[in-house]
Amino acid sequence: MSAKKSRVAAIAIIATLIKRKKVRRLESAKKRKCWVKEWISKRDEKGLHQNLLKELQNGDEATYYNFFRMTVSDFNFLLEKVKIYITKQDTAMRPAIPPNERLALTLRFLATGDSYHSLMFLFRFPVSTVASIVPETCRALYKCLKREYLKVPNSTNEWLKIASDFESIWNFPHCIGALDGKHVVMKAPSNSGSTYFNYKGTHSVVLMVLADANYKIIYFDVGGKGRISDGGIFNACSLSYALQNEQLNVPEEQPLSGRDLKVPYVLVADDAFALKKYIMKPYPFRNQPAPNRVFNYRLSRARRVVENVFGIMANRFRVLRKPLELGPEKTIDVVSAICALHNWLMAKKESKQKYAPNGTFDKEVDGEVVPGTWRNDLTLEGNCIPIQRSTQNSTEAKDIREEFKNFFVSPDGEVSWQYKQI
Structure with a gap:
């Protein structure tokens, strides 16, 4: 009988813990005010590509070069090479970040070594998104350039x-x-x-x-x-x-x-x-x-x-x-x-x-x-x-x-x- 009571007590404790965990999840969800911070959600309207980079591209190529360590034509050439590897599909929740912004973020990181948090404020991407985009785009750059530009002599x-x-x-x-x-x-x-x-x-x-x-x-x-x-x-x-x-x-x-x-x-x-x-x-x-x-x-x-x-x-x-x-x-x-x-x-x-x-x-x-x-x-x-x-x-x-x-x-x-x- 005591063993049976112990099992019942254990089941009751487990059920209580599960209930408390569900309650905490609900409370956490209620505390979350928004899925994406408001200033990040305005990227399409006030983001870097929609403002500063367009101005530099059209009127100040020297500063554009300093920003990316390459010219506008070089950037566009690279974009054509890598976009097949870094283009993502839109979802019902939100549109995907376009490949030109992914490439711009990565080249800026390589050119400056800025922290992911600094890039978050510059590009209006969440820091977790920055941390995902940079290595993925680096792999794409290497993949699309190595065959033509990193060939070891074989003759x-x-x-x-x-x-x-x-x-x-x-x-x-x-x-x-x-x-x-x-x-x-x-x-x-x-x-x-x-x-x-x-x-x-x-x-x-x-x-x-x-x-x-x-x-x-x-x-x-x-x-x-x-x-x-x-x-x-x-x-x-x-x-x-x-x-x-x-x-x-x-x-x-x-x-x-x-x-x-x-x-x-x-x-x-x-x-x-x-x-x-x-x-x-x-x-x-x-x-x-x-x-x-x-x-x-x-x-x-x-x-x-x-x-x-x-x-x-x-x-x-x-x-x-x-x-x-x-x-x-x-x-x-x-x-x-x-x-x-x-x-x-x-x-x-x-x-x-x-x-x-x-x-x-x-x-x-x-x-x-x-x-x-x-x-x-x-x-x-x-x-x-x-x-x-x-x-x-x-x-x-x-x-x-x-x-x-x-x-x-x-x-x-x-x-x-x-x-x-x-």
């Missing part, structure tokens, strides 16, 4: 063209790309422990970029966890695997001009990377012999290309200038979209004149480096942190580096100004 002739540009522009033969990596700082993911905790004491994902001689991205990889060791960062990306297994149709080894020893086509990098058969890095430490300093100088000239790529991206898309208040997956979406937009803007002649006008990148005059204008306005240290120095070197790679060094101080390989630079 010998394409690699030879890149090597020819490095030799003619930067005086470094057999170079098929400048390699560098950065930690992109983000907020600490929940329950991640030390997975994304980097050597600088922040949380990050790693962005690895390979650039050609004309400041375009040949390959990028983003998403490596910040805690990965210096040697493992490059080894973990697909480019390392493809190079090791000769899957990229890189040209076969050939002697340098006037030399007999065959050397491979290589990437140039800094001390963060291990010296490998296909990666050349500087001689370490100071007080190196003059030929070694010549090699370091010549390598740094070619490697500076990728440093400028990071600089211009962070200068134009200033979301990279501050820690991203996003989790790893959404951070990857944002960075991937920026890489795609960079290559797209660099590929279009008219867009490039706006995105990277003369003087933007570092250049040399009579052997003297003239810093690009992006350096006047940006210190990358803060949100884009260099990866750690690596001390791993292979014996075969050292022999290859010696051959490049000997070539650079030979009559066939030297340049007239190199000795005054060391």
Whole structure:
């Protein structure tokens, strides 16, 4: 009998709790004064697209460009590309946010790095809607641009063209790309422990970029966890695997001009990377012999290309200038979209004149480096942190580096100004 009474009592308690929960829900619904705040509901009447942007589009293109980091024609081109992925259906409750406003919101976020709450007031979108639109549109941008503007070379002739540009522009033969990596700082993911905790004491994902001689991205990889060791960062990306297994149709080894020893086509990098058969890095430490300093100088000239790529991206898309208040997956979406937009803007002649006008990148005059204008306005240290120095070197790679060094101080390989630079 007591067991039966206990069951009845338990059922009664559960029924009471359910009733109380229903009452609280009803009271909460009564307290809600409106489904959407009044000032947000006036977006169609007083929103950004209906007022300010129309005025800028028709009368102040320079300010419009500053607002989005692209021209009106560029915006319209992108809209045609992505609208198939970001157009939503109207419902009985409310009309869907049109694709042009979704794209405008996302480009403004990339251009400024404004918080979602700031964008809420600017665009009259609820903050939850902003948080949904930005990563979705970033994924759409990357998806529609990557095939045409982020293609990794897959033929010998394409690699030879890149090597020819490095030799003619930067005086470094057999170079098929400048390699560098950065930690992109983000907020600490929940329950991640030390997975994304980097050597600088922040949380990050790693962005690895390979650039050609004309400041375009040949390959990028983003998403490596910040805690990965210096040697493992490059080894973990697909480019390392493809190079090791000769899957990229890189040209076969050939002697340098006037030399007999065959050397491979290589990437140039800094001390963060291990010296490998296909990666050349500087001689370490100071007080190196003059030929070694010549090699370091010549390598740094070619490697500076990728440093400028990071600089211009962070200068134009200033979301990279501050820690991203996003989790790893959404951070990857944002960075991937920026890489795609960079290559797209660099590929279009008219867009490039706006995105990277003369003087933007570092250049040399009579052997003297003239810093690009992006350096006047940006210190990358803060949100884009260099990866750690690596001390791993292979014996075969050292022999290859010696051959490049000997070539650079030979009559066939030297340049007239190199000795005054060391």
